[in-house]
Each structure stands twice: as C-alpha cells, then as structure tokens.
Amino acid sequence: MSSKKPDFPEHFLDNVGKPLKKSVLLNGYSNFKIGGKADYFFEATSILELTKSILLAREHSFPYFIIGAGYNLLFDDDGFRGIIIKNNVKGITKREKEEEIEALAGTPLRGLIQFSIDKGLSGFEFLAGIPGTVGGAVFSNAGAFGNSIGEFLKNAEILNRKGKRVKVKRDYFEFRYRHSVLSEKYDVFLRAVFELHQGDKEEIKAHIEENLEKRRSNHPPEEVACAGSYFKNPVLPDGERVSAANFLDKIGAKDMRVGGAAVYRGHANFIINKEKASAQDVLRLAKELKGRVRERFDIDLEEEVIFLSAGSSTP
Ligand SMILES: Cc1cc2nc3c(=O)[nH]c(=O)nc-3n(C[C@H](O)[C@H](O)[C@H](O)COP(=O)(O)OP(=O)(O)OC[C@H]3O[C@@H](n4cnc5c(N)ncnc54)[C@H](O)[C@@H]3O)c2cc1C
Structure with a gap:
C-alpha cells in the first residue's frame, strides 16, 4: 500500500465528495481478467467527479490512471500503486x-x-x-x-x-x-x-449484422478473456500496412503458450487468458512472439494492448 501520501483519501473525500475505495482487485476491470490490487479506486459518474478527481491527483502528485471499460488493457500482477479512475460518465x-x-x-x-x-x-x-x-x-x-x-x-x-x-x-x-x-x-x-x-x-442493421458475422468467423467469443488484437498491424518498408496475424501464423503462434496465456486458435493476433494467466505469462508470450517475428521477418511488432505497470504513473 502506498504510504507516501496518507492524507490523500481525506483530501479526496473533502474535494470530490465521495470516498475512495481501498485495495481494489483490478482483475474485474479488465477483460483479460488479470491484475492485482490498486491502492485506490474511484468510479466517476459525472464530469465534475471525473475532472475533480484527476485534478486532485495531479495537484498532490499522486499516481493515477484513467480507464474506460478495460477492453484494451493489461493490468500488472502487482496491481497499481496509486489511484485507478474508472470513467463511468455516460450519455x-x-x-x-x-x-x-x-x-x-x-x-x-x-x-x-x-x-x-x-x-x-x-x-x-x-x-x-x-x-x-x-x-x-x-x-x-x-x-x-x-x-x-x-x-x-x-x-x-x-x-x-x-x-x-x-x-x-x-x-x-x-x-x-x-x-x-x-x-x-x-x-x-x-x-x-x-x-x-x-x-x-x-x-x-443489415450492414451491422454482416460485420458481426465476419467477426464471429475468427474473433474469440465474448466470454474469452482477452484484450483484442495484441499487436498493431505493421507497416512494410514500401509503406503498405499488413496484417500482424499473417506473420504470427507463419511462426506457429497458434500453438504457443506460456503458463496460462495462449494464442487463440482462431486468430494468431489474440493472446487469451486461457487458464489463470498472470500478466507475466502474457508479457512473456508476447515477447516470444515478437522475437520470433523479428528473427524470421525482420519486422518489429508494436503492442496495441496497453500494459499498466504497477509503478507507472500518468505524467
Ligand atoms: C474481443 C475484442 C475485439 C476487439 N476488436 C477491436 C477492433 O476491431 N478494433 C479496435 O480498434 N479495437 C478492438 N478491440 C480493443 C478495444 O475494444 C478498444 O481499444 C476499445 O476502444 C477500448 O475501450 P475501453 O473503454 O475498454 O478502453 P480501456 O481499455 O479502458 O482503456 C484503453 C486506453 O484508453 C485510455 N482512456 C480510456 N478512456 C479515456 C478518456 N476518457 N480519456 C483519456 N484516455 C482514456 C486509457 O487510459 C487506456 O490507455 C477489441 C477488444 C476485444 C476484447
């Protein structure tokens, strides 16, 4: 637990008018279903709560990170040393x-x-x-x-x-x-x-149904824990953007696994939490995939999924 600023929760309550939650498990806030505890957590339901909580964190130099629905995020096994602010301001x-x-x-x-x-x-x-x-x-x-x-x-x-x-x-x-x-x-x-x-x-509606059908053919179904395409599609030296999955397929990605993390059988650019994967499992698997693609094709894949390390902070 961060003890650098023990009075921060009190200031938060005074300024934002709602209490911070302490020691919140992050695995429920990312579709990867991975992540340890954040020191503090706040769910903003109005623009005023959202802006006040961020301004207060900045004013106190308290590490913070804003999240939406967590579909493109990988949280650290050690959680987050600061406050996660979930934006639930909708309309x-x-x-x-x-x-x-x-x-x-x-x-x-x-x-x-x-x-x-x-x-x-x-x-x-x-x-x-x-x-x-x-x-x-x-x-x-x-x-x-x-x-x-x-x-x-x-x-x-x-x-x-x-x-x-x-x-x-x-x-x-x-x-x-x-x-x-x-x-x-x-x-x-x-x-x-x-x-x-x-x-x-x-x-x-017909166009939407067509698009959903295309997705169903190779994307994991909703209940699979993942964060979408893991890598961005790379650009070739001639400027053409090509599918990362093609390269991943060719290095045998679909058979690869590290701990509980595995590449989805239906699409080589999806890393999934197959069985109680840790963030480290996912990161090690991603590193291995990148290394093999670099070795065979001289292409550097760049992550699309955002990894939030426990000690990082929004500048
Ligand atoms: C099965 C599956 C399929 C997917 N398919 C696609 C696809 O086809 N195309 C595609 O582009 N993506 C795809 N994704 C990825 C994901 O759905 C998108 O990136 C989505 O936009 C993430 O939204 P989120 O609210 O969950 O963001 P989060 O994962 O919560 O956050 C992502 C980033 O956005 C930042 N952020 C969120 N809200 C704010 C804000 N208000 N102000 C500033 N920063 C903010 C966060 O800090 C974080 O850095 C897929 C994911 C899954 C699981």
Missing part, C-alpha cells in the same frame, strides 16, 4: 443538426451504435462488435473494416494538462492508425460530437 444526445450525435466519454460503444440505428444515422456500422467506451475508442482511434472512429469526430471537450476544460476540433487529435494525440498529451477526453449521415435503418 448520448442528438444535436440540433440532424446528422450529429453528442456522446460522453464513458458511453459504451454498443449504446452509441444502438442510438445511431434508432435515429437512422449511418457511419458507425464498423464499430459493431468492438467492445469498450467512446473514451477508450477515441484514445486509440479504434477501427475495423477500413474505418476508424476519428473520421467521424467533429469536435470534442477535453481536460487538458493545464487543468482547463477546452473545446477542440478533430485536427487536434492527430488521428492515425490506432493512434490519437491523447496517448502523448495525457489529456482527459470528456465528450465528443460525431457527424454521421442519414441512412436507412434496415440497411444499417
């Missing part, structure tokens, strides 16, 4: 302009898709089957089938490093393949306006 509204939707960062992607179907708005069909929140998706510019969420973001509100809530436009995020500026600037993403286009409800 969707339709804007005056017909094609626009505004969503808070903690809104589940599933809700966002359903809302757009109900309003007959097309664009988010590619998101069907990607689990998590709007915040997590914007952080990594989540995507599939050639589309990514950043393309549809018109403007947003963030809490910047100076502690100010500011409005920013799409360009601010510098969206690229599985990348946004949030991972460099450590702003907190609060809400966004997305611009879609009018569509036919039945066509939107």
